[in-house]
Amino acid sequence: MCIEYLSHYKFHALNRLVERCDGNKGACIIIPLLAWLAINCVLVFIGSAIVTFAEPQAAGSGIPQIKCYLNGVKIPGLLTLRALVAKVVGVILSVSGGLSCGKEGPMIHSGAIVAAGISQGRSRVCNLDFKIFESLRSDTEKRDFVSGGAAAGVSAAFGAPVGGVLFSLEEGASFWNQSLTWRIVFASMVATFTVNVLLSALHGHPADLSNPGLISFGKFQNSSYQVIEIPIFLLMAVFGGMLGALFNQLNGKLTVFRKRYVTSNWAKVTEAVVVAATSAVIGFILIYTVDDCVPTPEEGDYEGHSQAGCADGEHNVMSSLFFKTPEQCLIAVLHSKPGSFTVLSLALFAFLYFILGCWTYGLSVSSGVFIPALLTGAAWGRLVGMAVMSLFPQMGYDYGAHSKLTQGNDIGKYALMGAASQLGGIVRMTISLTVILIECTGDITFGLPMVMVLITAKWVGDFFNTGLYDLHIQMMGIPLLPWEPPELSYDIQAKQVMNTPVLTLQLRETVQNVYNLLVNAPQLHSGFPVVAVADEPLKEGEYGRCKGLILRSQLCFLLNNKIFLDDSAQGSTPLKLKDFRDVYRPNISCLDVKLTExxxxxxxxxxxxxxxxxxxxxxxxxxxxxxSGK
Amino acid sequence: MCIEYLSHYKFHALNRLVERCDGNKGACIIIPLLAWLAINCVLVFIGSAIVTFAEPQAAGSGIPQIKCYLNGVKIPGLLTLRALVAKVVGVILSVSGGLSCGKEGPMIHSGAIVAAGISQGRSRVCNLDFKIFESLRSDTEKRDFVSGGAAAGVSAAFGAPVGGVLFSLEEGASFWNQSLTWRIVFASMVATFTVNVLLSALHGHPADLSNPGLISFGKFQNSSYQVIEIPIFLLMAVFGGMLGALFNQLNGKLTVFRKRYVTSNWAKVTEAVVVAATSAVIGFILIYTVDDCVPTPEEGDYEGHSQAGCADGEHNVMSSLFFKTPEQCLIAVLHSKPGSFTVLSLALFAFLYFILGCWTYGLSVSSGVFIPALLTGAAWGRLVGMAVMSLFPQMGYDYGAHSKLTQGNDIGKYALMGAASQLGGIVRMTISLTVILIECTGDITFGLPMVMVLITAKWVGDFFNTGLYDLHIQMMGIPLLPWEPPELSYDIQAKQVMNTPVLTLQLRETVQNVYNLLVNAPQLHSGFPVVAVADEPLKEGEYGRCKGLILRSQLCFLLNNKIFLDDSAQGSTPLKLKDFRDVYRPNISCLDVKLTExxxxxxxxxxxxxxxxxxxxxxxxxxxxxxSGK
Incomplete structure (x- = not known):
């Protein structure tokens, strides 16, 4: 809602400035340009500064990081209240500031943070402890909560409860846990429902439930397709897969460049502002140099074309594309009647949105890649649709009762498939993306071609490189284990990759030994095997029988609290599980504990x-x- | 198609017999009754005999058995060509024979058999070996194929490719394998597409792709709902959950009874024929004793009401329900206009279909429980809709542009939710069922209330007993591990449940020892730990260090082929993996091998x-x- 209102005011003000200049196309035109530049740069500057200085983990979409967390890799700062604030405020400002990005990825991260916070019932940043849900503070429970939160985020963003569940399962869970799945389904459902009620109420129809998600692809009035169209869809998918691979390749190079040269915080903020300024200038130049006033179709069409600089009864195509929030723009590209856009403007739009989207992803702002990918794809998909229409003008009219197609719907269908191909080629997500897109479309009919398009785009893209999220996970240097072992590593055995000598502890160990172990293996191991040593001497490379595993944090707790065995008090001291849970932190230190001789x-x-x-x-x-044992 | 044609001919012939009697309601009416009885009994007799005598594993829906197989329990005969033939022919005959059952469950089993057959490339029954796909003959590959086949079966049955994938994952996979998921998605997609093309071609519109699955819930013209309706849906879900629990309880008692008293093959076939006869007689009595001729709504309505015994311009409600295939009947209940059915006839229909469905499931025929459950639920759901309509006649008219509801659609909505509640209450499947039902409806709008209804029905049902499939798995005595350990077993340790003494083998073992082990542990263990024994004597309960695991089949292979170490030929004999794969059978025997001193x-x-x-x-x-370590 914030983005909607901010964008509305921004475009309203800019439109008034433009209208004032109507007629004299001279120097006056510079005023709205400067105003646009100024507004965008200020918004993006604030948004980028918040992210860069407050919590760098809030940059980007957050999906790669959440994926890592769900697979067991801890990332400091990822799930803090500070990250939540930076993420939410940041995404409002960067989308309103006209960057080529969406708010959907950040919603997923935000949902995960909220869920993690609820499970902990406290905040370290605020130094608050509500003392609630203490039994949920274990690592496992927190991870389950984050799964649910991410799913709820997807549900809220796309109005896709089933897609949200699948997202969490596909990206996060390597084990299909049935009771967890149920809880995630419930969370997703409640999220969609809440968004629906809130948005419907804000739009004035509280009981209507017509806004299932933040983004919707709008309603396709006639959503059938024919067998002969499937090869066209598949060709589009091949193209989308290649474009997606190109996007990832370019973005990868850019990320390497950024890692090397854009290192200081101010440089990052400056880059974000430069991108914002470039986006605004390009949009402005396109609107005023490309001569593409076309007659506005008369009735039943998507309403919201912009007249800027055109005669009455006509509208400016470029302005109709750029003077909008990205979501509105997407609906315009999907649902406008044929003839609403010219070939030149769509081609330019697709090309520039591709470049800008690629440049934007990886900036130190809170931003998602879904929307730019969908927009690029929808634009070139619509071009394909226009080409098909003009080559086969009779297509869709000859097949009896089920095919009362209007041309407009036909074009929207191609735009939709283009959007799916482009997005699939970039993110390479699989079944969850299919379901998310189907749920966004609100119609199951496109399910089959959508699956085919996404599979094809993924195959083609995977032939060249990995998906965008996996790429960034590699770039960030996060040790996430992939699904398949690397080639040529199939016969590497555990003993070849494990470190030796193994640092072991015996069942009863002297305090001195434990202390030495912790000092000599600082930060290297967070757990040690506990072994029982037989009476006879051990051979080289043998360590006795493994009896258990003890964590560094547990050893530290024992040392800090001096829970030692002495002659006076044999037996173990009674301890509660809660004591351990509170000390379960990765960075607990006990190397400065004072120990007497x-x-x-x-x-x-x-x-x-x-x-x-x-x-x-x-x-x-x-x-x-x-x-072989799977 | 077979069922459709058989049913068409059957009802056509019966209708002519009925029409001949029009006017004189006396003894003449006995002729169509006898004809109906005869046709149904003969069809069911053949169908039941095939299943009972040829392959008892083809009885029922096959879903419980497939679930067990996917979770690692082998069931002899389940995936044979003989089971496929019995299943397919059996289900055609039992559905055409008027039993209260559907063809959807058997489709899943059939898909699994086809997939298993493809992976093996041979048939033991036919003694054929095509020598293809030999690398796919391993146990793992076969299981993956069966996952895909089951998913394809669901897709074909319901036109639900995503639901099919989720079905396989939810029921089968405990490990989320990404590449397997992709393959399953592809298989499901192809299955839906093939069914669509074939059915469309048979119906005369080859390029139209309007028949995504065998069953469809038809198109809801206006599918919106309002917040105030959600509590009504939830109450229906509670009712459906309780009815489902009752269904399972009754069916469980019946299954125990059958296990005790209906043991001979002829008794089983006789029971099936008795049920068929009862179904026919009940239907006939209802059609001719319940006086429910109502005026046929004039236009735009579902076509296919039966006039039997009524004046012109009216139709017989009961006859409209019973003189149809179950799928057509379901569409009639979901989509007929208000006033098409009377309260009395719907209530009687729901009650009798509940009883007949419960009696039918577990018979020695190939039959699915989805359709009777959906029909029962749709019937009482429509009743609820009628009650709501008469209590709040203005509901659905006051909410502006989005609510141009006709009363007919409103009633269909309630019927749909009733069907979902009843089915959810019986089978207790979770996310996959949600997606399957959404895909059947062809409209995502009902997704949210559907999820809520299914969760509620499951919760209410689980309060009383387990789902129907799990119930039958227990009854069949299949050792399937549930998701959660039983209550009070959380602190039972592995050593308490494992058998002792452990039968171990050393790295090098005499032939005599191996032979003795196999003879003394016949059929008990299919694998033995191989241990290295240290030099010092072992204490009680110690067995040396575990070095590996060897299978009974491998030992048998070694014995049968006399791959022994002798002094002349030290070192291992070169063997191919294929040799082992061919002998990998659970029942290989080597106890009669001749060994010299x-x-x-x-x-x-x-x-x-x-x-x-x-x-x-x-x-x-x-x-x-x-x-805690999950």
């Missing part, structure tokens, strides 16, 4: 604290075994 | 053949650990 010679009994059934792998395990 | 003293080297990295669990593992 006497204490150093005492023993610690690790048996009551260790995990007695950790997951173990034989020395000779290799991807070959896990592949 | 000299051979018995030879050694077998197990190391090259064993799996060196089997999955192991520590002795103290318990559900508690796996729950």
């Amino acid at each position: 006497e204490e150093r010679t005492m023993f610690i009994d690790l048996e009551p604290f260790m995990n007695p059934a950790p997951y173990t792998v034989p020395l000779v395990s290799s991807p070959l075994h896990s592949a | 000299e051979e018995r003293t030879m050694f077998i080297d197990l190391e090259p053949f064993m799996n060196p990295a089997p999955y192991t669990v520590p002795l103290v593992s318990s559900p508690l650990h796996s729950a």
